[in-house]
Amino acid sequence: MGDKGIQIMGLRKRYGSGNTAVEALKKVDMHVAPGEVVGLIGPSGSGKTTLLKCLGAVIEPTAGKMILGDDVIYDDGWKVKDLRVLRRDRIGFVFQAPYLIPFLDVTDNVALLPMLAGVPNAEARKRARELFKALDVEHRAKVMPSQLSGGEQQRVAIARGLVNRPPVILADEPTAPLDSERAVAVIRILNDVAKKFETAIIVVTHDGIIIPAFRRIYHIRDGVTYEEAGEGREFA
Amino acid sequence: MISLAGRDILHAWGKFVFTGMGLGLLIGITLSMAGIYRGMVDDAKVLLDNSGADLWVVQKDTLGPYAEPSSIYDDIWRGIRGIPGVDQAANITYLTMQVSKKGGDVRVLVAGMTPGGPGIPGWPPYLVAGRQITRSHYEAVADITSGLKLGECIKLRRNHYTIVGLTRRMVSSNGDPMIFIPLKDAQEEQFLKDNDAIWAQRRRTAENPAFNRPGVPGLLGAIIASQSTNPYVNAILVRVKKGYDPEQVAESIRRWKRLTVYTRSQMEEIVVGKLIATAAKQIFMFLVILSLVSSAIVAFIIYTLTLGKIREIAVLKLIGTKNRTIVGLIMQQSIALGVIGFVVGKIAATLLMAPIFPKYVLLEPLDSVIGFIAVVVICILSSIVAIHAALKVDPAEAIGG
Numbered sequence: 122m123g124d125k126g127i128q129i130m131g132l133r134k135r136y137g138s139g140n141t142a143v144e145a146l147k148k149v150d151m152h153v154a155p156g157e158v159v160g161l162i163g164p165s166g167s168g169k170t171t172l173l174k175c176l177g178a179v180i181e182p183t184a185g186k187m188i189l190g191d192d193v194i195y196d197d198g199w200k201v202k203d204l205r206v207l208r209r210d211r212i213g214f215v216f217q218a219p220y221l222i223p224f225l226d227v228t229d230n231v232a233l234l235p236m237l238a239g240v241p242n243a244e245a246r247k248r249a250r251e252l253f254k255a256l257d258v259e260h261r262a263k264v265m266p267s268q269l270s271g272g273e274q275q276r277v278a279i280a281r282g283l284v285n286r287p288p289v290i291l292a293d294e295p296t297a298p299l300d301s302e303r304a305v306a307v308i309r310i311l312n313d314v315a316k317k318f319e320t321a322i323i324v325v326t327h328d329g330i331i332i333p334a335f336r337r338i339y340h341i342r343d344g345v346t347y348e349e350a351g352e353g354r355e356f357a
Numbered sequence: 358m359i360s361l362a363g364r365d366i367l368h369a370w371g372k373f374v375f376t377g378m379g380l381g382l383l384i385g386i387t388l389s390m391a392g393i394y395r396g397m398v399d400d401a402k403v404l405l406d407n408s409g410a411d412l413w414v415v416q417k418d419t420l421g422p423y424a425e426p427s428s429i430y431d432d433i434w435r436g437i438r439g440i441p442g443v444d445q446a447a448n449i450t451y452l453t454m455q456v457s458k459k460g461g462d463v464r465v466l467v468a469g470m471t472p473g474g475p476g477i478p479g480w481p482p483y484l485v486a487g488r489q490i491t492r493s494h495y496e497a498v499a500d501i502t503s504g505l506k507l508g509e510c511i512k513l514r515r516n517h518y519t520i521v522g523l524t525r526r527m528v529s530s531n532g533d534p535m536i537f538i539p540l541k542d543a544q545e546e547q548f549l550k551d552n553d554a555i556w557a558q559r560r561r562t563a564e565n566p567a568f569n570r571p572g573v574p575g576l577l578g579a580i581i582a583s584q585s586t587n588p589y590v591n592a593i594l595v596r597v598k599k600g601y602d603p604e605q606v607a608e609s610i611r612r613w614k615r616l617t618v619y620t621r622s623q624m625e626e627i628v629v630g631k632l633i634a635t636a637a638k639q640i641f642m643f644l645v646i647l648s649l650v651s652s653a654i655v656a657f658i659i660y661t662l663t664l665g666k667i668r669e670i671a672v673l674k675l676i677g678t679k680n681r682t683i684v685g686l687i688m689q690q691s692i693a694l695g696v697i698g699f700v701v702g703k704i705a706a707t708l709l710m711a712p713i714f715p716k717y718v719l720l721e722p723l724d725s726v727i728g729f730i731a732v733v734v735i736c737i738l739s740s741i742v743a744i745h746a747a748l749k750v751d752p753a754e755a756i757g758g
């Protein structure tokens with residue numbers, strides 16, 4: 122284990138204050154190495170989404186430490202100045218619903234991210250098309266999102282999460298809208314991506330079908346994480 | 358970088374075009390309103406311009422002859438002509454009346470002008486058809502918007518007049534077309550009663566012992582004769598000689614003749630500032646109301662469109678879009694809506710409303726420019742509510758539950 126990837130130490134998150142306060146994360150310890158896909162599994166209300174939001178720098182934890190790559194991003198307080206740029210350049214998001222921008226075609230939905238970072242349009246689109254090849258949506262590159270099937274939309278959303286080559290990808294139930302075959306295929310893609318681009322990927326899931334596809338799994342219960350021994354977990 | 362606003366508009370162009378057209382009709386009405394106001398001011402100025410006068414001499418302490426009744430003796434002009442600096446002085450009468458013609462009647466301003474031909478103040482400066490009045494009775498020149506034709510015969514009070522010439526843009530400050538007739542006729546029209554009334558008046562005079570004194574032969578006849586002539590006109594139009602200051606000439610007329618005299622700029626102040634002031638205020642109120650309605654519509658539409666995009670905005674924020682870009686997205690759409698509306702409105706005002714409106718609608722290019730700027734400003738302001746809503750969106754919403 123190097124000091125790259127994602128490291129979370131003693132992360133806590135409390136919503137609200139006083140007697141309505143909810144202790145959503147009590148003690149989260151995780152480590153995801155570059156090139157690794159780990160599953161995060163837990164019952165409803167256990168704090169999975171809260172954890173992803175903290176990691177994704179859209180809500181502020183209450184205490185603890187988060188390290189992305191070589192940089193401490195949170196240590197009882199944010200250590201990066203611009204969270205927006207952090208999200209844009211270093212974190213890829215894949216959601217349960219694809220949430221594609223309906224007024225942009227498939228290519229520009231993905232190319233938008235590098236464009237936002239200042240990459241010229243042509244170059245940004247080229248990066249998007251390269252990913253489409255890997256994700257097998259090449260032939261749909263020019264259509265509008267509304268003309269895609271659910272699975273295709275989800276793969277485009279994954280391409281969007283990957284296009285800026287973020288060192289970290291956070292996926293919240295990415296396989297929920299997919300049938301089991303496609304769900305497994307998506308995890309396979311994430312595994313490939315992780316290996317190819319040295320990305321650390323966390324996948325939140327409920328989906329029993331894909332659980333065996335993870336080499337390492339964290340369980341979370343009442344805001345506390347437990348690592349499951351990865352014996353015999355070899356990606357099919 | 359691509360234009361998010363542009364893509365969204367292209368994606369939902371139907372919504373934009375139809376909303377823009379609805380907004381456009383409102384903007385068209387707003388522009389027409391401004392045009393109506395400009396038309397009223399222009400009508401008033403044209404009335405002053407076309408009278409060919411530099412000074413208006415009217416009854417003392419009145420705002421005559423357009424904004425208040427004014428009446429002065431018809432021989433005062435001789436004395437005025439002798440004042441240094443006066444080039445020409447001519448009597449004029451104005452009488453608003455309803456004239457019947459084929460296919461309904463029309464409201465006109467009848468001007469009685471001093472004989473002498475064009476060049477005398479009060480005469481229509483140009484004709485579009487026919488000729489000027491050459492006889493001293495029963496001929497008339499009419500503005501073309503009256504709908505009267507050359508050779509047509511009209512009845513004003515007791516007398517019949519033949520239209521011998523047509524002119525254009527000769528209108529009253531209300532925009533009513535003018536009809537020009539000889540001064541003597543006009544004085545008669547203002548004064549002359551029907552036969553029954555004349556008969557009754559004579560009888561009453563004869564019954565009055567003060568007028569009908571035994572032993573003073575001829576008194577009754579003289580009184581009746583004086584009762585049946587009208588030695589009054591409404592104003593004297595004065596043209597000032599080149600090289601003289603109108604205000605100085607006006608001052609000497611005021612001093613020597615003890616009459617009220619207005620210069621061109623004072624007259625304009627009266628006609629525009631007093632005569633059409635109420636109408637102008639009404640139009641201004643309409644302008645304000647229409648602007649408010651338009652901005653409410655823009656605000657509502659843009660707000661609705663933005664609410665429909667909350668999820669996309671959350672995603673955009675999550676993936677690191679600057680707030681500035683999101684503000685731009687909304688504001689550009691709002692402005693685009695305004696531009697569509699303005700184009701539609703301008704076309705509607707020019708092609709639909711101005712030609713059919715019963716009043717003169719003067720669409721000034723400058724008003725259009727001001728209108729355009731106002732539309733853009735209103736659209737920017739109207740998008741503030743939507744922008745506020747968009748900026749409040751939490752990027753965490755994109756991650757969901």
Ligand SMILES: Nc1ncnc2c1ncn2[C@@H]1O[C@H](COP(=O)(O)OP(=O)(O)OP(=O)(O)O)[C@@H](O)[C@H]1O
Nearest residue numbers: 136137143145164165166167168169170171172758
């Ligand atoms: N914004 C919030 N304010 C207050 N409490 C919250 C908020 N968001 C989540 N919670 C609470 O924090 C706890 C963890 O919620 P979280 O959404 O992380 O659960 P989850 O594991 O994602 O559940 P699910 O599987 O149903 O999506 C829950 O008890 C929830 O009620």
Ligand SMILES: [Mg+2]
Nearest residue numbers: 169170757758
């Ligand atoms: Mg959740």
